[in-house]
Amino acid sequence: xxxxxxxxxxxxxxxxxxxxxxxxxxxxxxxxxxxxxxxxxxxxxxxxxxxxxxxxxxxxxxxxxxxxxxxxxxxxxxxxxxxxxxxxxxxxxxxxxxxxxxxxxx
Numbered sequence: 211x212x213x214x215x216x217x218x219x220x221x222x223x224x225x226x227x228x229x230x231x232x233x234x235x236x237x238x239x240x241x242x243x244x245x246x247x248x249x250x251x252x253x254x255x256x257x258x259x260x261x262x263x264x265x266x267x268x269x270x271x272x273x274x275x276x277x278x279x280x281x282x283x284x285x286x287x288x289x290x291x292x293x294x295x296x297x298x299x300x301x302x303x304x305x306x307x308x309x310x311x312x313x314x315x316x
Contacts, residue, residue: 236274
Protein backbone atom coordinates (compact mmCIF):
# COMPACT_ATOMS: atom_id res chain seq x y z
CA UNK A 211 0.00 0.00 0.00
CA UNK A 212 2.79 2.40 0.91
CA UNK A 213 4.52 1.57 -2.37
CA UNK A 214 1.39 2.48 -4.34
CA UNK A 215 1.17 5.89 -2.64
CA UNK A 216 4.83 6.61 -3.37
CA UNK A 217 4.36 5.58 -6.99
CA UNK A 218 1.28 7.78 -7.35
CA UNK A 219 3.08 10.74 -5.78
CA UNK A 220 6.06 10.22 -8.07
CA UNK A 221 3.83 10.17 -11.14
CA UNK A 222 2.09 13.35 -10.04
CA UNK A 223 5.42 15.10 -9.60
CA UNK A 224 6.70 13.91 -12.98
CA UNK A 225 3.57 14.83 -14.97
CA UNK A 226 4.70 18.43 -15.68
CA UNK A 227 8.10 17.13 -16.76
CA UNK A 228 6.53 14.73 -19.27
CA UNK A 229 4.21 17.42 -20.62
CA UNK A 230 7.15 19.82 -21.01
CA UNK A 231 8.96 17.17 -23.02
CA UNK A 232 6.03 17.01 -25.43
CA UNK A 233 5.90 20.79 -25.86
CA UNK A 234 8.35 22.72 -27.99
CA UNK A 235 9.56 26.26 -28.36
CA UNK A 236 8.00 28.97 -26.26
CA UNK A 237 5.43 26.67 -24.72
CA UNK A 238 8.13 24.29 -23.45
CA UNK A 239 9.99 27.20 -21.90
CA UNK A 240 6.76 28.49 -20.34
CA UNK A 241 5.92 25.06 -18.89
CA UNK A 242 9.41 24.68 -17.49
CA UNK A 243 9.20 28.04 -15.71
CA UNK A 244 5.73 27.20 -14.34
CA UNK A 245 6.98 23.85 -13.04
CA UNK A 246 10.00 25.41 -11.34
CA UNK A 247 7.80 28.18 -9.94
CA UNK A 248 5.37 25.72 -8.36
CA UNK A 249 8.30 23.82 -6.86
CA UNK A 250 9.83 27.03 -5.46
CA UNK A 251 6.49 28.10 -3.96
CA UNK A 252 5.99 24.66 -2.40
CA UNK A 253 9.44 24.86 -0.81
CA UNK A 254 9.11 28.45 0.40
CA UNK A 255 12.00 29.74 -1.71
CA UNK A 256 10.84 33.35 -2.05
CA UNK A 257 14.03 34.53 -3.78
CA UNK A 258 13.64 31.87 -6.48
CA UNK A 259 9.91 32.63 -6.78
CA UNK A 260 10.69 36.29 -7.50
CA UNK A 261 13.23 35.40 -10.16
CA UNK A 262 10.93 32.92 -11.83
CA UNK A 263 8.00 35.33 -11.80
CA UNK A 264 10.21 37.91 -13.50
CA UNK A 265 11.33 35.33 -16.05
CA UNK A 266 7.70 34.36 -16.69
CA UNK A 267 6.62 37.97 -17.22
CA UNK A 268 9.55 38.63 -19.58
CA UNK A 269 8.75 35.46 -21.46
CA UNK A 270 5.11 36.45 -21.84
CA UNK A 271 6.02 40.00 -22.88
CA UNK A 272 8.90 39.37 -25.25
CA UNK A 273 9.08 35.76 -26.34
CA UNK A 274 7.16 34.72 -29.46
CA UNK A 275 7.32 31.74 -31.77
CA UNK A 276 8.21 34.12 -34.61
CA UNK A 277 11.06 35.58 -32.58
CA UNK A 278 12.31 32.10 -31.69
CA UNK A 279 12.14 31.06 -35.34
CA UNK A 280 14.05 34.18 -36.44
CA UNK A 281 16.68 33.55 -33.76
CA UNK A 282 17.12 29.94 -34.85
CA UNK A 283 17.25 30.88 -38.54
CA UNK A 284 19.93 33.45 -37.75
CA UNK A 285 21.94 30.80 -35.92
CA UNK A 286 21.62 28.46 -38.92
CA UNK A 287 22.79 31.20 -41.33
CA UNK A 288 25.82 31.90 -39.12
CA UNK A 289 26.72 28.23 -39.02
CA UNK A 290 26.25 27.87 -42.79
CA UNK A 291 28.59 30.83 -43.28
CA UNK A 292 31.16 29.21 -40.99
CA UNK A 293 30.89 25.94 -42.94
CA UNK A 294 31.50 27.81 -46.19
CA UNK A 295 34.59 29.50 -44.71
CA UNK A 296 35.92 26.12 -43.58
CA UNK A 297 35.29 24.65 -47.04
CA UNK A 298 37.29 27.47 -48.61
CA UNK A 299 40.10 26.91 -46.12
CA UNK A 300 40.06 23.20 -46.95
CA UNK A 301 40.16 23.91 -50.70
CA UNK A 302 43.14 26.26 -50.22
CA UNK A 303 44.96 23.69 -48.09
CA UNK A 304 44.33 20.97 -50.67
CA UNK A 305 45.63 23.25 -53.44
CA UNK A 306 48.79 23.95 -51.41
CA UNK A 307 49.22 20.22 -50.83
CA UNK A 308 48.82 19.52 -54.55
CA UNK A 309 51.42 22.22 -55.33
CA UNK A 310 53.82 20.68 -52.82
CA UNK A 311 53.32 17.20 -54.28
CA UNK A 312 53.94 18.55 -57.80
CA UNK A 313 57.19 20.20 -56.64
CA UNK A 314 58.37 16.92 -55.11
CA UNK A 315 57.53 14.94 -58.27
CA UNK A 316 59.60 17.32 -60.48
